[in-house]
Amino acid sequence: MFKELNPLLHSELRLAIMSILISVEEADFVFIREKTGATAGNLSVQIEKLQEAGYIGVSKGFAGKRPRTVCQITDRGIEAFQEYIEAIKSYFETGKES
């Protein structure tokens, strides 16, 4: 039986952001943009969506004179990511069975 894929994570850029943040403690906007290759505008929108869902925490501050936006995955985000992986696995397992 296929498990439903979380629509919030089942999108290229949001999944990429979550995959980066699951492997580090925290990262700033510049690092995430470099790794994903996304445009600043699009990345901001997707980060906001993940933040609204409670999957990531965002703190804004300064590094010297530059503004810095730091993101980190939350416990809820880790849980959602794990559930997403489990759901993806179910697709492959069902594929094997049939």
Place this chain on the structure above:
Amino acid sequence: MEEKILSEKESLQLISKMIQNTQKNLENSDGRPFLIWGYTTVFVSLLVYFTVSQTGDHRFNYFWFLIPLLGVLAMLFTRSKGDKERYVKTFLGNIILNIWVVVGIAALFVSVGSFFVNIPVLGLMLLLMGMGTLLTGLTIRYKLIVVSGAVGMLLSALPFLIHRMEQILVFAVVFVIMMIVPGHVLRYQNRKSHV
């Protein structure tokens, strides 16, 4: 990268690519900290050795305090443009930072204490720095750093055995083996992997 809906296979590929890409970037140390602290220590050691041995004035031992000063300044000024712009904090990076903060505080205690109590400061310093290097190597699972840290700890016995000014030269040589050599190897390997 856009807001594209992925197939299940593409999702898995993307997750694994992003995680690998992030890890690869962070594990690729260019040996900069080892080179900076290694060369700074060797330079200051030689400075102390020549000034004290030429003048006989032991106040030149205060030059030892140039090591943390020059080291921190060099670490700040040699950061790449990318390092200044982007920020990422990793679990491993945090552990390594904590190791060196603790080692640094212990080293400061030993060096300040040596002005009040007669202790074999150079041997103790090598022991502390060897421990820091060994722990770093074990944490990042890098054999060369493990070996150089262990060798540094073993060779920390040497200054205990030599009681003259020459122990400063031995101290400098151990730093070459423990930090400068692995620093250059790391740098070489890092450059090779980016070609």
